[in-house]
Amino acid sequence: MITLTDLFCGAGGSSTGATKIPGVQVRMAANHARKAVNTHQANHPDADHDCADISQVVPTRYPATDILWASPECTNHSRAKGRRRGHGEFNDGLFATDGTDEAAIRSRATMWDVPRFAEAHRYPIIIVENVPDARWWGPDDMPGGTFDAWLAVMRSWGYEHRIIYLDSAHAQAYGPGSRSRRPRMYVKFWLKGHRAPDFEKWLRPYGDCPMHGRLQLIQAWKHTKMSSPDRPWGVYGKSGQYLYRCPRVECRNAIVEPAVRSAAEAIDWSLPAQVIGDRSRALKPNTMRRIREGFDRFARPLLVPTEGREGKTADPADRPLRTVTTRNETGLAVPPYMVELRGGGSSHRSAAAPMSTVTAGGNHHGLVTAPDLLVPYYTNGNAQLAAEPMATVTTVERHSLLVGGRVAAVEECRFRMIEPHEYARAMEFPDDYVFIGETAGKPPTKRQWVEMVGNAVTPNVARDLVAMAVEALTGEAIEPAA
CATH class of the missing domain: 3.40.50.150 (Vaccinia Virus protein VP39)
Structure with a gap:
């Protein structure tokens, strides 16, 4: 014992x-x-x-x-x-x-x-x-x-x-x-x-290296004022002091994001959330600002690879187009709009507008829904996808849930505060x-x-x-x- x-x-x-x-x-x-x-x-x-x-x-x-x-x-x-x-x-x-x-x-x-x-x-x-x-x-x-x-x-x-x-x-x-x-x-x-x-x-x-597949990663320290290889200190991430890399040299020790679980796993999706536009008391301006920024960031048009090798990911359409090959392998997803895939006089329209003519040729319409977001109440906090781990839980209720789905505007999303039992689950309490x-x-x-x-x-x-x-x-x- x-x-x-x-x-x-x-x-x-x-x-x-x-x-x-x-x-x-x-x-x-x-x-x-x-x-x-x-x-x-x-x-x-x-x-x-x-x-x-x-x-x-x-x-x-x-x-x-x-x-x-x-x-x-x-x-x-x-x-x-x-x-x-x-x-x-x-x-x-x-x-x-x-x-x-x-x-x-x-x-x-x-x-x-x-x-x-x-x-x-x-x-x-x-x-x-x-x-x-x-x-x-x-x-x-x-x-x-x-x-x-x-x-x-x-x-x-x-x-x-x-x-x-x-x-x-x-x-x-x-x-x-x-x-x-x-x-x-x-x-x-x-x-x-x-x-x-x-x-x-x-x-x-563990993480998935594009060249070597799933393997255990190594912690790699950046050279910053506050950290160096002989004096590591800090937090993980793009704005932190360390990252994780593949331990093998063939890929030049590629930077690899560790596999993580999502906040969505901890959220009780059965709890009701109110449509923002139906609230009797409007959300505070800062809260709405964070919601809109998150909505705009994560619901922006995406260029989506539909063919090709494993490891390709969707990129925002405001970034340069990936290498153009001889094959038509990139699709465009534009949330929260109807995407008209073939023919017609338009390419997309709001989901709130009438659907364009339905033809006999098949399913030519794609509907991309708005994402579920977690919205922190920190002064410098930003909205995040519910598919990512929840931001650090503090001693004060500072996270809310923005439920997306088929919406035409931010005001049609549903909103509620995260409950204590959801925080506890995110923190891995049974x-x-x-x-x-x-x-x-x-x-x-x-x-x-x-x-x-x-x-x-x-x-x-x-x-x-x-x-x-x-x-x-x-x-x-x-x-x-x-």
Whole structure:
């Protein structure tokens, strides 16, 4: 039996993922929020629980275990807070004279609970979860200085480490990835002299290389101000610091998008959504702007390859036409219009207009429907296709669903907010997971439910990282998912 302590356990995402690995038992779980402890206890009744400010807990109050999972508070490390992350000036070490947010400083200080507990229990393996920006924890004139000091303290207690940057949608080694994006930093520590985890085995998502087909990809870091091959840091994507590539050289290590699951899998399509034009209260201008931008972006004309080799994809018609061959192999899709495929005096018309003459020659009309979109409420957020993973779930309800279908205008689309149970599914909580409010046995408010989900670790990431840890502890191979 491998035992695990879950500090800052929240609603139980990390524990839920850990217990997916045979032989793992959550021995101790602690958090400061009563609703989180109530929820964790309802779903993990065999674990001991403590509702406490962990920074005030004497570590020997809790038993020693084989693995420590710790998720110190991350919101005050994140750039999403929109505030500077410096320490500020203090009088007598208590009060900030420059207006620095003292609660934010105390929040970031929860990172120091990890070496406190490591000193007391010398856990063979420790996994620490936080946002990527925690890498730059420190004063404004020395970004990352405090983080480096934190790592130095852990080294002084005999730990080696590796920093992992991983999006939850790509954690798919021991099962499927999440249906939501969640870029996070994970620091894995193990005692010197013990077997190191096999990082390469567990951290390479699958993707389809145009030349080599389906294979495990390698993480490739860009050369940026904040990251380099010898100092990787950041998040995945076109505007991030790393991508994934094919590991084979014949294709020149082609950039390959990892296979991911869609937000549409987590959405309850049976729930009603109201037609935008029928709403008694109009949506706010910013919301409508995002809807229109998303609609225009994803419902624009497409050039669609109809023949030729595998790997060809549809391109927007406002981009250059792909190489013209001797075969007629490109079709035009123009949503949300009727597309007249042969003859006649016109090529397309609005779906709201009467259909052009139906001839005896067959089906000459194509109807392209508007896409289903997720519309975030972030200030700088953009609409996205429901066929992609959901954007990072926060502690506040900030996603809505735009249901497309056969429409002539944006106002004919149907709109509703994403519900808490849909957020939970996108974050990979089981459908039968029970969420409890501040009072034991009573359900949470919608706000409390979303807050717990938005603060959670996605269970699939904990599943993979704990599987890696168990394999290192026991020396017995665990087979990843095919």
